[in-house]
Amino acid sequence: MTYNLILAGVGGQGILSIAFVIDQAALAEGLYFLQSEVHGMSQRGGAVQAHLRLSETEIHSPLIPQGEADLILSVEPLEALRYFSYLKPDGVVISSRSPYINIPDYPPVEDIYREIKRAPVSLLVEADKLAKEAGSLRAENMVVLGAASVYLPLREENFKNFISVLFQTKGDKVVNTNLKAFDLGRQAAKGEF
Amino acid sequence: MEKIILLGDEAVALGAIHSGLNAGYSYPGTPASEVMEFLIRQSDGGRKYVAKWCVNEKVAMEEALGASYAGQRAMVSFKHVGLNVAADPFINAAVTGANGGLVVVSADDPGFHSSQNEQDSRYYADFARVLCLEPASHQEAYDLTREAFDLSEKFGLPVMIRLVTRLAHSRAPVVIREAAKKNRDLKYGYSPDWTLLPANARHRYQVLLKLQEQLKDYAEGCLFNRFSPAQNGSRLGVVATGLAFSYFQEIYPRLDFGPAFLKISTYPFPEKKLLELIDQVDEIIVIEEGYPFVERFIRGVAGIPGKIIKGKMDGTIPASGELTPEIVAGALGLSAKTGLSTGNFQLPARPPQLCSGCPHGDTFQALNEALHGYDRANVFSDIGCYTLGALPPYKAIQTCVCMGASVSMAKGGAEAGVYPSVAVIGDSTFTHSGLTPLLDAVYSNTDMTVIILDNGTVAMTGAQPSFGTGEPLDRMLVGLGVNKDHLKVINPLPKNHQLNTGIIREELAYHGLSVIIARRECIQILGDKKRS
Numbered sequence: 099m100t101y102n103l104i105l106a107g108v109g110g111q112g113i114l115s116i117a118f119v120i121d122q123a124a125l126a127e128g129l130y131f132l133q134s135e136v137h138g139m140s141q142r143g144g145a146v147q148a149h150l151r152l153s154e155t156e157i158h159s160p161l162i163p164q165g166e167a168d169l170i171l172s173v174e175p176l177e178a179l180r181y182f183s184y185l186k187p188d189g190v191v192i193s194s195r196s197p198y199i200n201i202p203d204y205p206p207v208e209d210i211y212r213e214i215k216r217a218p219v220s221l222l223v224e225a226d227k228l229a230k231e232a233g234s235l236r237a238e239n240m241v242v243l244g245a246a247s248v249y250l251p252l253r254e255e256n257f258k259n260f261i262s263v264l265f266q267t268k269g270d271k272v273v274n275t276n277l278k279a280f281d282l283g284r285q286a287a288k289g290e291f
Numbered sequence: 292m293e294k295i296i297l298l299g300d301e302a303v304a305l306g307a308i309h310s311g312l313n314a315g316y317s318y319p320g321t322p323a324s325e326v327m328e329f330l331i332r333q334s335d336g337g338r339k340y341v342a343k344w345c346v347n348e349k350v351a352m353e354e355a356l357g358a359s360y361a362g363q364r365a366m367v368s369f370k371h372v373g374l375n376v377a378a379d380p381f382i383n384a385a386v387t388g389a390n391g392g393l394v395v396v397s398a399d400d401p402g403f404h405s406s407q408n409e410q411d412s413r414y415y416a417d418f419a420r421v422l423c424l425e426p427a428s429h430q431e432a433y434d435l436t437r438e439a440f441d442l443s444e445k446f447g448l449p450v451m452i453r454l455v456t457r458l459a460h461s462r463a464p465v466v467i468r469e470a471a472k473k474n475r476d477l478k479y480g481y482s483p484d485w486t487l488l489p490a491n492a493r494h495r496y497q498v499l500l501k502l503q504e505q506l507k508d509y510a511e512g513c514l515f516n517r518f519s520p521a522q523n524g525s526r527l528g529v530v531a532t533g534l535a536f537s538y539f540q541e542i543y544p545r546l547d548f549g550p551a552f553l554k555i556s557t558y559p560f561p562e563k564k565l566l567e568l569i570d571q572v573d574e575i576i577v578i579e580e581g582y583p584f585v586e587r588f589i590r591g592v593a594g595i596p597g598k599i600i601k602g603k604m605d606g607t608i609p610a611s612g613e614l615t616p617e618i619v620a621g622a623l624g625l626s627a628k629t630g631l632s633t634g635n636f637q638l639p640a641r642p643p644q645l646c647s648g649c650p651h652g653d654t655f656q657a658l659n660e661a662l663h664g665y666d667r668a669n670v671f672s673d674i675g676c677y678t679l680g681a682l683p684p685y686k687a688i689q690t691c692v693c694m695g696a697s698v699s700m701a702k703g704g705a706e707a708g709v710y711p712s713v714a715v716i717g718d719s720t721f722t723h724s725g726l727t728p729l730l731d732a733v734y735s736n737t738d739m740t741v742i743i744l745d746n747g748t749v750a751m752t753g754a755q756p757s758f759g760t761g762e763p764l765d766r767m768l769v770g771l772g773v774n775k776d777h778l779k780v781i782n783p784l785p786k787n788h789q790l791n792t793g794i795i796r797e798e799l800a801y802h803g804l805s806v807i808i809a810r811r812e813c814i815q816i817l818g819d820k821k822r823s
């Protein structure tokens with residue numbers, strides 16, 4: 099079994115934090131994984147993505163082949179669409195609803211939602227609202243991770259352990275905000291399906 | 292058996308630490324920066340070993356060479372174009388030879404993710420006649436770095452580790468081994484080998500030439516080079532180097548024929564093994580990241596009679612860009628799967644851009660306005676976040692070539708009749724390679740204006756320290772001989788727009804060398820400081 103997932107968003111939205119939590123959880127569960135990411139110029143407000151592959155056996159290619167992603171996890175709706183060609187015919191798309199508009203030709207957001215809903219399974223999460231409820235808008239990434247966690251082949255407690263590890267240097271308040279964001283995202287996804 | 296999660300860059304860094312590294316040097320550059328970031332984090336504030344950012348790659352290479360002469364294990368790391376800057380000491384270090392293990396990490400960027408070209412560092416290793424090791428995986432990045440230090444001491448030569456972006460910037464678990472003891476004695480004194488007077492250099496070069504046979508022997512026996520004969524009568528042979536082998540490995544189980552394959556992880560590459568493969572097959576496919584380095588050797592001028600050779604040179608694999616699983620599958624005759632399509636929906640691109648509130652934006656606005664009305668102006672620029680000023684909405688700069696080139700090109704432009712001739716360069720790029728051309732401009736009092744964007748950091752690569760920022764930068768400029776009357780400091784904020792435009796306009800009008808420092812901290816590091 100290889101589980102392929104694409105993390106998407108805009109530079110600065112915390113894609114690498116999501117990757118950190120999933121990587122560590124995978125290692126804790128004894129899985130192999132390979133995760134590519136983007137550094138450098140694109141991190142300045144450009145489209146960023148990470149390919150993350152989990153498997154019980156060794157994986158070699160750092161990139162997911164087209165048409166073989168099980169899930170797209172996006173912190174931004176337009177960015178979710180950018181990687182549709184990677185999605186399996188029965189793939190899942192989990193995306194935040196809140197657009198990040200920093201380009202002049204950003205399409206009408208309703209059109210984007212409509213396109214996302216063409217995926218066999220899709221969920222648009224109210225990430226901004228739930229992040230605010232958890233205590234900080236910056237936690238949108240953890241809301242989306244929470245929603246996607248329902249699908250990922252990893253245990254809930256491991257996500258939470260490594261969210262705590264990730265934010266521990268920033269103090270308890272930040273840790274709790276992010277844990278709550280994760281929970282709210284997870285509940286939202288469970289309520290949906 | 293301990294497994295830890297590492298970026299490819301970090302696997303190299305940890306391999307070096309576990310080899311008993313004494314000193315690491317670097318200049319930031321994507322995709323190599325994380326080698327030094329990791330070394331610094333693990334150095335216990337420099338107590339375990341020296342780990343330092345340097346003013347540029349040439350300096351870093353030379354500092355590492357100095358440490359190697361002193362008998363210490365040293366590593367220098369940079370991006371591929373950094374090797375251009377360090378080329379002089381790199382090539383000559385191969386002639387002098389190394390004393391303590393000397394490892395040179397050069398990270399190539401196929402696909403231009405964050406670079407101005409796709410140059411392939413393997414050519415440099417070949418040019419210098421040193422050994423180059425190319426890992427195919429994270430595990431190999433760690434293992435080969437450990438091997439590199441031993442090899443460097445065994446052969447008395449620098450050894451290159453070649454990385455590519457996709458390995459440098461991906462993460463995977465790596466099994467680590469017990470660290471070697473750090474037991475290098477400091478060696479005082481000298482060897483005549485290190486003074487490249489022609490007589491010594493001639494002698495040393497003969498030594499280097501003789502060593503080539505030993506390097507080839509090593510390549511032949513090296514376990515990281517792997518040959519596997521054809522199965523089930525297949526007449527196809529695959530030659531795959533470094534990370535390209537990993538893409539091949541992923542696809543191999545899906546093939547219903549069993550091609551012979553040769554994995555290459557060293558240069559010189561194992562020629563005998565390659566001949567063995569060629570002998571068994573009718574068709575050879577060469578897969579490599581970067582230039583068709585091995586492919587060119589195999590093809591030669593006349594090809595191999597009776598054999599078909601495929602790769603980047605006949606278009607089986609695109610000549611440019613990085614490899615993907617689809618490209619490798621396609622080269623082996625497998626069709627790629629297709630994913631979902633977004634049909635007619637027009638997906639706008641989202642290129643990188645300056646952060647909102649970035650000081651560079653304010654400087655560009657003022658500069659654009661100050662240049663209004665001139666029709667023979669040119670703004671020569673440089674490498675950093677501010678290169679994004681070439682894009683809308685600013686469209687403020689017209690060149691980006693290599694580190695420090697803005698200042699030299701502005702001088703050349705001015706002397707060719709460009710007016711106003713403007714250079715725009717960041718503080719760190721300026722100390723990297725802008726100081727020397729500025730001295731040239733001071734000497735000639737060239738009619739040009741240099742704008743130094745002093746944001747106090749190397750912002751693009753993740754906020755590494757800058758060597759010439761703030762007050763010390765001002766003193767540096769005065770020390771270089773810049774006329775104090777035409778050395779201005781502006782604070783690029785929207786509220787200062789009129790004032791700043793006026794100052795720039797005045798200096799553009801001045802017929803001689805002016806330097807304007809646009810000083811305001813990068814908002815990213817400002818944010819980090821506030822948060823911490």
Ligand code: SF4
Nearest residue numbers: 646649676750813814
């Ligand atoms: S990182 Fe700093 S210098 Fe770079 S665009 Fe952002 S604010 Fe400007």
